[in-house]
Amino acid sequence: MTVDIDELKRLAAATAVDAVKSGMIVGLGTGSTALLMVQELGQRLQKGRLNNIVGIPTSEQSARQAQSLGIPLTTLSEQPTLDVTIDGADEIDPQLDLIKGLGGSLLREKIVASSSLRFIIIGDQRKLVHRLGTRAPLPVEVIPFAQRPVSDFLRALGSQPVIRENDGETFITDEGNIILDCHFAEIANPRQLALEVKAYPGVVEHGFFLAMATEAIVATSTGIKHFKRE
Ligand code: 5RP
Numbered sequence: 001m002t003v004d005i006d007e008l009k010r011l012a013a014a015t016a017v018d019a020v021k022s023g024m025i026v027g028l029g030t031g032s033t034a035l036l037m038v039q040e041l042g043q044r045l046q047k048g049r050l051n052n053i054v055g056i057p058t059s060e061q062s063a064r065q066a067q068s069l070g071i072p073l074t075t076l077s078e079q080p081t082l083d084v085t086i087d088g089a090d091e092i093d094p095q096l097d098l099i100k101g102l103g104g105s106l107l108r109e110k111i112v113a114s115s116s117l118r119f120i121i122i123g124d125q126r127k128l129v130h131r132l133g134t135r136a137p138l139p140v141e142v143i144p145f146a147q148r149p150v151s152d153f154l155r156a157l158g159s160q161p162v163i164r165e166n167d168g169e170t171f172i173t174d175e176g177n178i179i180l181d182c183h184f185a186e187i188a189n190p191r192q193l194a195l196e197v198k199a200y201p202g203v204v205e206h207g208f209f210l211a212m213a214t215e216a217i218v219a220t221s222t223g224i225k226h227f228k229r230e
Contacts, residue, residue, distance in 0.1 A: 012033060012122040013034075015224055026054070027056050027087070030058045034062065038066055041069075053071065056074060056075065056082060059109075082116040083116070088100075097208070098210075121215065124219050131187065133186065137182055138197075139164070140181075151163075153200050157196065162183070190210060214228070215227060
């Protein structure tokens, strides 16, 4: 049986938008699955099924998309607490710990998610993993000045960091930083690794999102799976 991944993404995205009620402040994730969620949100607003929604985008890309759909936007300075944020992920483990950032927006995503009462992850079945680091590299956002020392440090921790590129150019994040994608043979203890990486000078943020997601809505070939943090 062939699985239509785009259809699964759409299903997860539309199911998650059911959690959005009129009047809510909503964090708008980044990536191909989050894009479908923002599209669905825009359509529900246009059809009058929702009203008075205000979005806080997690990237310039999702800001542009929301604006094009007429979704009103605000900032964390105006609205420091969000009702819900809906975003994609690169890996989701059984505890709902995540790796995020292959879309390049992990820093703003983490800030917005940390300010949200509910943080709902959406994805297709490929994102479910038994252990973090088995499917995706760990993205680490670094100030450009610190590229070499941070790369050396990440290599000493057992990874093979690769500077992310886009169309042959170094990828620059919305905050003006670079991303090192770190391939580890095995990540035995994500919490310990997260602490060590975050503490190193020049590291701005890493893509571990540990104990942050309150729910995950994952579309599979046998239906929607709705996981909730215990
Ligand atoms: C962006 C992210 C994305 O949410 C993540 O990469 C998943 O993207 P997609 O839905 O395209 O697979 O973390 O920084």
